[in-house]
Amino acid sequence: MCLAIPMVLVERDEFEGVAEIDGVRRRISVMYVPEAAVGDYVLVHAGFAIGQVDADEAARTLEVLREYADAMVEL
Amino acid sequence: MSGGPYSDPAAVAGLLAELRTAAARLEHRLTLMEVCGTHTHSVAGAGLRRLMPERVRLISGPGCPVCVTPVAYLDRALALAALPDTVVCTFGDLMRVPSSTASLERARAEGARVEVVYSPRDALELARRSPELRVVFLAVGFETTVPAVAGVLDEAERTGVENFMLLPGNKTMPQVMRVLVDDPELEVDGFLLPGHVSVITGWKLFEFLPRDFGVGGVVAGFGPTDVAQGVLELVRQALDGRAEIGNVYGRVVTADGNRLARELVDHYFEPADEIWRGFGVVPGSGLGLRSRWAHRDAAQIEVELPLPSEPVGCRCGEVLRGVIDPPECPLFDSGCDPESPIGACMVSSEGTCAAWWRHERWAAGAVR
Numbered sequence: 409m410c411l412a413i414p415m416v417l418v419e420r421d422e423f424e425g426v427a428e429i430d431g432v433r434r435r436i437s438v439m440y441v442p443e444a445a446v447g448d449y450v451l452v453h454a455g456f457a458i459g460q461v462d463a464d465e466a467a468r469t470l471e472v473l474r475e476y477a478d479a480m481v482e483l
Numbered sequence: 484m485s486g487g488p489y490s491d492p493a494a495v496a497g498l499l500a501e502l503r504t505a506a507a508r509l510e511h512r513l514t515l516m517e518v519c520g521t522h523t524h525s526v527a528g529a530g531l532r533r534l535m536p537e538r539v540r541l542i543s544g545p546g547c548p549v550c551v552t553p554v555a556y557l558d559r560a561l562a563l564a565a566l567p568d569t570v571v572c573t574f575g576d577l578m579r580v581p582s583s584t585a586s587l588e589r590a591r592a593e594g595a596r597v598e599v600v601y602s603p604r605d606a607l608e609l610a611r612r613s614p615e616l617r618v619v620f621l622a623v624g625f626e627t628t629v630p631a632v633a634g635v636l637d638e639a640e641r642t643g644v645e646n647f648m649l650l651p652g653n654k655t656m657p658q659v660m661r662v663l664v665d666d667p668e669l670e671v672d673g674f675l676l677p678g679h680v681s682v683i684t685g686w687k688l689f690e691f692l693p694r695d696f697g698v699g700g701v702v703a704g705f706g707p708t709d710v711a712q713g714v715l716e717l718v719r720q721a722l723d724g725r726a727e728i729g730n731v732y733g734r735v736v737t738a739d740g741n742r743l744a745r746e747l748v749d750h751y752f753e754p755a756d757e758i759w760r761g762f763g764v765v766p767g768s769g770l771g772l773r774s775r776w777a778h779r780d781a782a783q784i785e786v787e788l789p790l791p792s793e794p795v796g797c798r799c800g801e802v803l804r805g806v807i808d809p810p811e812c813p814l815f816d817s818g819c820d821p822e823s824p825i826g827a828c829m830v831s832s833e834g835t836c837a838a839w840w841r842h843e844r845w846a847a848g849a850v851r
Contacts, residue, residue, distance in 0.1 A: 410520065410521060410546075410548070410625050410677055411521050411705070435604075437631075437638075439743070441741075442743070451679070451682060451735070453627055453628065453631065453679065454602045454603060454624075454628055454631035455601065455602025455603070455604040455605070456602070456630055458630060458682055458741055459683075459735065461734065461735055462734070464734075465735060468704075468706070469704070471706075472525075473705075475528075476528070476705075
């Protein structure tokens with residue numbers, strides 16, 4: 409549960425934003441990441457961006473998550 | 484398996500070789516505990532526990548928020564869901580956890596109003612759309628999740644959504660870690676610290692470990708290489724006679740975490756005594772709503788509650804405290820499995836029993 413997913417911020421105003429990963433878009437709150445700009449990677453947890461990561465780190469985290477998801481699907 | 488830098492078998496093997504060399508110089512066996520459901524799964528999935536050198540014992544603690552949620556909390560959630568004009572909203576992984584009477588899933592099948600949400604924002608939206616209903620969000624989760632709860636409370640206050648409430652059940656790690664580190668049955672020598680909890684809290688939150696207990700900790704990410712790196716760093720600390728808070732997740736975690744999130748959490752919540760499955764009441768380990776926000780507190784609603792009772796034979800509490808491994812429970816894979824779970828640690832995909840069942844029961848010789 410304590411896992412945040414890296415997503416690209418594609419729209420934002422002060423409180424609300426839209427983030428995307430693998431073609432999936434979600435409305436999120438960006439109230440905790442005032443410095444995140446459109447195009448940045450944010451860590452999304454329970455509908456809130458809680459931090460920022462660079463593109464390299466996002467790619468690494470996503471890779472681990474995909475393996476994790478694959479392992480779940482294999483069961 | 485695709486094998487990138489964080490899960491690359493060669494990188495893991497390299498780190499493990501380094502770890503074996505370092506561990507050979509240890510004078511006694513180190514017990515290291517991870518306290519994060521995602522670490523539990525990463526360790527189990529990559530078979531890291533079995534790949535540890537003989538002198539490094541890697542155990543799992545209370546890192547699964549659903550698992551540590553006490554049966555009394557679920558009893559109250561069920562009682563609320565049975566009230567007229569009341570909808571209970573929850574994260575999906577709480578649905579199958581048994582209460583004293585039934586799970587939320589079962590109660591829903593029998594007519595109780597329970598909605599699964601991905602975010603507390605969805606619960607707030609439901610409240611906004613349905614002013615005739617009272618919407619209660621089950622606030623379960625650790626420091627990573629609490630900002631989302633504070634955020635929706637803030638929005639409910641700002642936009643005047645009166646029919647949105649919480650059942651407070653969020654928990655914080657430091658107090659329960661104090662209990663663990665003081666447990667003579669365990670003798671924990673170091674902690675692998677949760678990465679995304681630390682995104683919020685910052686790694687400084689854990690400085691009490693070396694300061695008050697002389698025990699070190701390392702914040703680590705979630706891939707097998709991250710975990711192996713964290714363990715290696717803890718072994719190095721032991722070899723050097725150091726105890727400090729290290730951070731091998733420096734790409735993501737800072738000393739102070741997310742200040743805005745911590746401030747808003749503090750605005751709505753204050754430390755409260757909280758029951759953890761397996762631990763009983765841990766003083767100051769929960770987050771209660773400040774009295775100013777009592778109108779949002781669903782724990783104030785009077786309901787009739789059964790006497791809390793745990794599933795007979797289930798040793799989930801001892802698993803959560805790290806004092807037994809899942810195969811030591813008589814129910815493990817013998818009546819309790821992910822298809823028909825009896826205890827919370829088998830229900831949640833983050834639970835230690837579920838992780839062992841999926842990845843480690845063969846090696847553990849636990850299959851009957």
